[in-house]
Amino acid sequence: MSGPIFELTIKDFKTYIAEERLRRANYVLAFGSGKGGVGKSFIASLVALALRDMGFKVGVLDLDLHSSSIPLMLSSVSYEIESSKEGFEPYRLENLEVMSLTYFVGDRPVALRGKSKDEVVLYLLALTNWSKLDYLIIDLPPGMSDEVLNIAHYIRGNNRGIIAVTTPAQVSIDVVRKFIEVLKTLGTKVLGAVLNMSYIRVDGKILKPFGDLDVAKVEQILNTKVLAELPLEPRASEMLTSRRIYETELGRAIRKFVKKILDTVSH
């Protein structure tokens, strides 16, 4: 040895590699809520497919470990994880890449506590072998616990942002308001919010099953812009992966929403 001796203990090497893997995407866009059952995974899937259909190369990272629904929505539930020299290979189909814990555990229940969950998330962030992507969509778990707080640190900085998902129900808006507040204090860029299940059109009449809050009022409560109001579409789940979704009011609203997202991220 020569020169002064230097001894280091370093944090988990996976934290360094996770950052490098996320940089393979030109933009990392997370969907989160703080509240379960608002349709976050559904919207993340719809946005990913719409971006793909517009010609972008898209990845989807499912970090909802306990109630993963992305593989089912994106027709990849039977994929079993494959490993290469570059790491865990995502499911790939037509310019769409998907990574989920489901590919490791199948239909087994996932009962994990904090520290183990943190590690699982870190492995998925650090070892997934994404291609060069235009967008990496991250589906965050519900709540504001360890894994959401940990992931929030990776969604800071340039070319990263989060969209909060809520329904118009007061109870949902209240939880999501707190979620947005926490994210902002962590330095995470909140691009806006989306009001899901905002209305349903029945025989030409608009019904609002979750309440009729004024958008301006919602923006004031959440302290962020509402980027879209999405309708309930009973046929949506069966049409999700087919382009027929764009024949529905929801599909058209999603296209408008995605154009709004593209406009927002380019500024």
Added chain:
Amino acid sequence: MHEFSLAHGVIQTLINLVKQNMLKTIDLIEISVGEMSQIDIELLSFWLRELSKETPIKSAEFKITVERSRYRCRSCGYEWSWEDVKNSVLKELCEEEEECDNPIHFIPELANVFMKCPKCRSPDFEIIGGTGVKILRVVGSR
């Protein structure tokens, strides 16, 4: 192949460390590997040496130790080791083969999904030692 991607991750991290801390050399790297991860130590060692060639850490010594994996049930307090359950767990995961690429090999913390307490069959147990690959200590000079 998992050993390659882990070794690659370790080497990339060390190269960044050299740059960030303006080290002249890294002389010793101590690494621990949890036995439940079923990492092939010889293979990991081989890839660490191969991938460090032509890099600022080419002359570093890699010292790898295996950490025993132990568990404690949160339901009944029973404690056991990976050795106690390895055969039955791998039989279920690998069927006819003695070893295979399996979820615990990829992500050791998934043990709770695939294992249960041998005494009370609870999946709620704590892993109290020996999970994945950890860089314990790096000694270098400026």
